[in-house]
Amino acid sequence: MEFLQDTLVLSRIQFALTAIFHMLWPILTTGMAIYLVIVEGLWLRTRNPDYYHHARFWAKLYVLNFGIGVASGVPMEFQFGTNWGPFSEAVGDFFGSILGFEASMAFMLEAGFLGIMLFGWERVPPVMHYLSTIMVAFGANLSTFWILTANSWMQTPAGGEVVEGKFVVSDYFQAIFNPFMVNSVAHTFLATLETSLFVIGGISAWYLLRGRHPQFFNRSLKIALAATIAVAPLQIYVGHLNGEQVYERQPTKLAAMEAQWETIPAGQTAPWSVLALPNVAAERNDWELSIPNGLGYILELKPTLSKPVLGLKEWQPEDRPSMVGLVYYAFRIMVGVGFFFAGLMGVTVIQWLRGKLSPEEIGKQRLLLWSWMFAGPLGYLAVESGWIVRCVGRQPWVVYGEIRTADAVSNVPPGNVAGSLTMFILVYSLLFVAALYFGSRIIRKGPNLDRPLPGAITDLATNPAEHSPDSRPAEAK
Template structure:
């Protein structure tokens, strides 16, 4: 029994490691792909050569993230057959099919057109290159759709029945479009896009703080602001809808998110916990600061609820989530970051409206650029925190209400899992520092404005015009393509 428990715990730790690390890279590629589509489209529409050089500069970071994302994702896929063989056997008819769709439809589409996006600037017409960039971005986000569909099915299984411990698919479309799927995909879609926008904005702010190529990076920041002004509030709204779904379909997870031990009866005021110190041993909160009526407004838009909010004590300890403190504060971390990012966008847009964010005035806003630099990694933290809530809060079930995590792990010796876990820690450490090294080199070097532009006959003349434009007080479009 002890050996089995250790194997399950180690396998869970290994999957958590691979998921948390792998998540860092596709988050940026899926969101930055959309930014590249926008920035390249602006180049084709306005003929502003600065947009072309933005597309070339930011695509370098895209390529770096794509490569590490592929390398770090392979161990994650192999684990289903190695560490979680009983799970794969039980649900493979659906789960494996959907992951196969992700590989054949989405990843292959992204990888196929990536070569044109990277090497095709001088080999295909500009419009064809833009189409390739669109296909790359679409493929990356199609991957998000299939992965979120599969994971949402684990949260709300649909489209079939379990017979003798094996899931038999009766309706693939119903299984794919399970109750959690739409909001889960939208929440992740906006999360990746918002994270990418603030990474781009944070890097742009770093250049502005140094007064390095101010007109160039003011332009990228303005594009980020226009997009983030739409994305940031939408992400908060979709996050709210996702929380409502948890209230409806996974009440035990909601109780863990709120560290709610006692049931709040229908018709009574439902307060929202601001700060708490959960104690699972005593099934109480040592500290619990609440805002009266707020949970009711969040769940049903009124202080008193029509339905009860069930407390953790409604379930036996073996049937409810553990690590309540981790779930509770991961959820609040995600909320706090979302509000900070939305506030930062609002403040920056207000300053833009008042001053125009002109190149000769940017030195007055060092505090603002530090705010953007600080925001750069926050999106990653929010995404990881959200997945902790989503997956740790689902426990003890791997398929909610149908299959326990302890039943899904392969019967491997603990030392074997520990060996593979240690190897992955070492490998991912190398990947991480390699990404920091090459990423910092790309950022330190900056954009290469001497790159030849499709359609221009004299690259040397272009370089002179770009450098002259960098000394102008505004960011007016340069000459159009010939």
């Protein structure tokens, strides 16, 4: 139990715990907000009450995730002052302002319009309500932009230099638009959206398997599926672009991701390790299953490498990631889930084209529906695994190549960190149980399809046929 006497280790464990737990909730709010924009837009365009009920039902899950996300996110940011004081002092001029932008610009925008989105259906005009939903979605994803900007800067610091232990900004925009920023923001945006789509699809599949509201949840599954047709392949492509950047700028991380101990010179082919058992102490893999020439195709889309892939032995142990096995398997989990999503999307599209997703037929596709239910939580696993690769693979640097993690931790007694870590475990466990309880209640209860429509268009309730898609003029279809 020596780690209980190590402030650095305890602080890293605490930040990892709070970050992993907090991330569970914004994943769904950022992606589901876009889904709410889609269904409310369809409601305004078609005047089909079904879309209105979709907006009301899924918004319940949105606000639950938003609340838990706020409760878990605020304490996480305080750790920059309590546990990582030297880091905050060194990079606060840039890093602190970026987090300030996230809170004042993005979070406040999302929170400010959230009340109108939830309770304004009878109080504001439909266009104003829709604008509020758009602002909520924009604020949620703007938050992702600022958080990823800060984290990307830690991966590829730019726009200044460290002078006497303090990062001095010379070009603020260069720091914001650092080399990793664009691809990192795109990759995370697609990850949250893809995860949300498969959660919505998985919940819809649960209802369809039980024969509850088949028309309603057949529609939500198809909307999610239609969006994944674009999102799933694009996410794989953007993930590849991120891998290329790691290949170019973070060779130690790439070596850990591939458990590559020996350097592979340029001009040679290299196998890709599918599974392995890394042995850090012996600096080798005790066992390995690999695909010939696979690494070249993954990194450069060709068998022969144009640049060397440096092995972990090129660096001293203190200058490279120590948890090689964790980084290695987290990367494979992330990639595996991404390809599973793309495959499931492809199979489901084929069944859709065959007419097997109609409300009358979809209940018979039990294996397909079970697959969507199974896929529901996998997105969370992929996102968390990706962040493990991103942050654990960056070690031993908190700011890559500039500031070591060991130099960034606050000088506080280990007992204090252990005490706060224990409290976080207890409180976050209670929050998790509460989220599962209230989330399951929302899902078990299901949508309220008898809810009155907003007063501005109550005529739909008395004569919905006049507003059905088939009754609209040809120019409106």
